[in-house]
Amino acid sequence: MSTELFSLSGKIALVTGASRGIGRAIALAMAAAGADVAVAARSEGDLESLATEIQTHGRRCLVVPTDVTDRAAIQSMVDRTVVELGGLQILVNNAGGTKFVSPLVALRPEGWDKVMALNLDSVFHATQIGAQAMIDGDGGSIIQISSVAGVQGAEGLSFYSAAKGGARLMTQAVAKELAQSRVRVNSIAPGWVATDLNSNLREDEPTDKYIRSTIPMGRWGTSEEITGAAIFLASDASSFVTGATLVVDGGQTA
Numbered sequence: 001m002s003t004e005l006f007s008l009s010g011k012i013a014l015v016t017g018a019s020r021g022i023g024r025a026i027a028l029a030m031a032a033a034g035a036d037v038a039v040a041a042r043s044e045g046d047l048e049s050l051a052t053e054i055q056t057h058g059r060r061c062l063v064v065p066t067d068v069t070d071r072a073a074i075q076s077m078v079d080r081t082v083v084e085l086g087g088l089q090i091l092v093n094n095a096g097g098t099k100f101v102s103p104l105v106a107l108r109p110e111g112w113d114k115v116m117a118l119n120l121d122s123v124f125h126a127t128q129i130g131a132q133a134m135i136d137g138d139g140g141s142i143i144q145i146s147s148v149a150g151v152q153g154a155e156g157l158s159f160y161s162a163a164k165g166g167a168r169l170m171t172q173a174v175a176k177e178l179a180q181s182r183v184r185v186n187s188i189a190p191g192w193v194a195t196d197l198n199s200n201l202r203e204d205e206p207t208d209k210y211i212r213s214t215i216p217m218g219r220w221g222t223s224e225e226i227t228g229a230a231i232f233l234a235s236d237a238s239s240f241v242t243g244a245t246l247v248v249d250g251g252q253t254a
């Protein structure tokens, strides 16, 4: 198989949650694979330093400070990418996460709403707006960063499982709707990946040891280890793949 199949040369990508962690790694990998990249998150300073790094790959990078819980901001993020970079062929809905755990019976309704807004509503808004831009353009690939918690129920994280599982199933449905519109829609379900999101878990030795015991490979994944799946789903290598969930979890759900 030729590596040309995995090239993103000539494509324009938009990555949310690109200021750190998995999103930052995906934005850098897509630039290295030849894409021009728009990067979105709330931390403008971190996006600016990422843009400098992407420009060293010789690619264009547009910084679009965005809160993905705001539909108008998502519309503006997509519009600016199309106008200022010249189109949109790859959208990675990566912004998300949760900083708290709670059994469902103790969960405050505000906690449920907050996690839904960030992990499910934002994916609806960005997928709807991004898909329209792709239909109006040359087609494209939408990639949702789900989670193994959206594949299997995660104790203490029922709200996060509901949001990530909901976004993943919405993705499968919309993949069918868009299958003849040159827009593919897929999910990546990472397992435990060492990022700022879970630094508190890794710093607590018993918790870290327990988590590693649930992963057949016996270690946390890195953000860079999610990028191969993203490049595959963004590129022509996956031209007949839509509605799929690619699990990247060191064997955790096997």
Ligand SMILES: NC(=O)c1ccc[n+]([C@@H]2O[C@H](COP(=O)([O-])OP(=O)(O)OC[C@H]3O[C@@H](n4cnc5c(N)ncnc54)[C@H](OP(=O)(O)O)[C@@H]3O)[C@@H](O)[C@H]2O)c1
Pocket (backbone or CB within 6 Å): 016, 017, 018, 019, 020, 021, 022, 023, 040, 041, 042, 043, 044, 066, 067, 068, 069, 094, 095, 096, 097, 098, 118, 145, 146, 147, 148, 189, 190, 191, 192, 193, 194, 195, 196, 197, 198
């Ligand atoms: N790490 C894991 O083990 C793991 C496992 C499975 C799935 N995931 C998923 O992978 C994705 C990335 O996680 P990560 O571990 O890289 O998390 P992270 O290090 O906490 O990064 C989260 C990113 O999302 C952005 N973000 C958060 N709220 C936002 C908002 N309202 N608007 C715009 N951007 C926002 C953050 O930027 P700002 O703060 O600058 O806005 C940051 O760039 C998430 O969807 C997460 O649920 C992670």
